[in-house]
Amino acid sequence: MRGNGGNVGIVIVSHSPLIARGTADMVRQMVGDSVPLSWCGGNAEGGLGTSAKDILAAIGAAWSEAGVAVFVDLGGAETNSEMAIEMLEPSRARRVAICNAPVVEGAVIAAAEASGGATLSKVVATAEELSP
Amino acid sequence: MEAGQSFLPGLIEACRAAIALNADRLCLLDEEIGDGDHGTNMRRGCDAVFAERDMLADLPLPQALERIGMTLVMSVGGASGPLYGTLLMELGRGLATDEFGVGHSFSPALSRAVDAVARRGRSVAGEKTLLDVLYPVQAEVSMHSTLDGIASEALAAAERTVAMKAGRGRAAFLGNRSIGHMDPGACSCALLTDAICRYLGELEGA
Numbered sequence: 001m002r003g004n005g006g007n008v009g010i011v012i013v014s015h016s017p018l019i020a021r022g023t024a025d026m027v028r029q030m031v032g033d034s035v036p037l038s039w040c041g042g043n044a045e046g047g048l049g050t051s052a053k054d055i056l057a058a059i060g061a062a063w064s065e066a067g068v069a070v071f072v073d074l075g076g077a078e079t080n081s082e083m084a085i086e087m088l089e090p091s092r093a094r095r096v097a098i099c100n101a102p103v104v105e106g107a108v109i110a111a112a113e114a115s116g117g118a119t120l121s122k123v124v125a126t127a128e129e130l131s132p
Numbered sequence: 133m134e135a136g137q138s139f140l141p142g143l144i145e146a147c148r149a150a151i152a153l154n155a156d157r158l159c160l161l162d163e164e165i166g167d168g169d170h171g172t173n174m175r176r177g178c179d180a181v182f183a184e185r186d187m188l189a190d191l192p193l194p195q196a197l198e199r200i201g202m203t204l205v206m207s208v209g210g211a212s213g214p215l216y217g218t219l220l221m222e223l224g225r226g227l228a229t230d231e232f233g234v235g236h237s238f239s240p241a242l243s244r245a246v247d248a249v250a251r252r253g254r255s256v257a258g259e260k261t262l263l264d265v266l267y268p269v270q271a272e273v274s275m276h277s278t279l280d281g282i283a284s285e286a287l288a289a290a291e292r293t294v295a296m297k298a299g300r301g302r303a304a305f306l307g308n309r310s311i312g313h314m315d316p317g318a319c320s321c322a323l324l325t326d327a328i329c330r331y332l333g334e335l336e337g338a
Contacts, residue, residue, distance in 0.1 A: 043172075047172075074302070075300075083205055
């Protein structure tokens with residue numbers, strides 16, 4: 001992690017690696033290196049899909065003591081993210097939240113919030129305001 | 133339950149063969165009402181478990197089941213990875229406790245594991261998922277049904293998902309158009325149940 005202090009980290013999980021990476025690009029454009037950021041998407045054969053193993057690694061890569069906000073697209077992404085969080089040690093698991101928000105808008109607005117030093121609960125609440 | 137060293141590798145191979153034989157069919161079912169990868173995902177998971185079969189054979193059955201569940205979570209992907217993984221992990225944990233009494237633990241442990249799958253998927257019976265096979269299988273097990281009885285009920289239960297409207301998963305996006313297709317998760321669950329029952333039946337007859 002590069003000079004991002006104690007800001008909340010952002011993880012983007014999509015079935016499509018293109019969407020996950022593209023969303024991460026949009027986040028970076030907005031906040032540069034000021035928040036820890038990681039993404040994952042796709043299955044072992046290079047097709048569409050999500051994997052608890054990759055999500056676990058992505059959470060580790062975007063880890064921040066302030067916590068990590070996870071953005072997911074569809075069903076399996078959420079179920080696998082929940083599974084990955086349960087596999088973390090409890091002291092870390094408590095500091096990871098899956099956001100009920102659209103993946104692109106949610107990740108960008110959450111990163112903007114995180115870059116100002118907001119807490120995890122504030123970052124999550126801001127992103128979730130996007131969902132009706 | 134049979135404690136021979138070859139018991140678990142044999143069971144794993146039986147499950148892997150059943151999925152490999154039906155992987156294309158599972159993908160086709162999933163293409164109808166989902167994203168088309170259920171057969172590929174399940175085959176990847178079975179191959180990962182198969183690769184660990186010798187290590188698993190050295191573990192007590194409850195720990196082996198828990199480990200199989202973890203391997204499925206890490207390899208299957210899709211929603212079915214966490215769902216089958218939860219089933220096996222909870223079953224292993226349930227069998228590891230002796231709170232139900234020695235020799236009487238399988239049915240309550242299975243029941244608890246199926247409930248854990250329902251919580252994981254935030255689903256209930258009748259939503260056209262693998263739960264629509266797991267609950268009937270659990271009911272047969274609790275009634276001490278024969279292996280043939282359990283297997284036929286599993287296959288019949290998967291058939292009954294054809295008429296159901298999906299309430300969870302990608303298929304739920306299709307609404308009424310999900311009716312008329314068998315749920316791929318229910319199908320794989322029935323195929324695995326059938327394979328397990330056949331394997332146990334062969335052991336009994338041997």
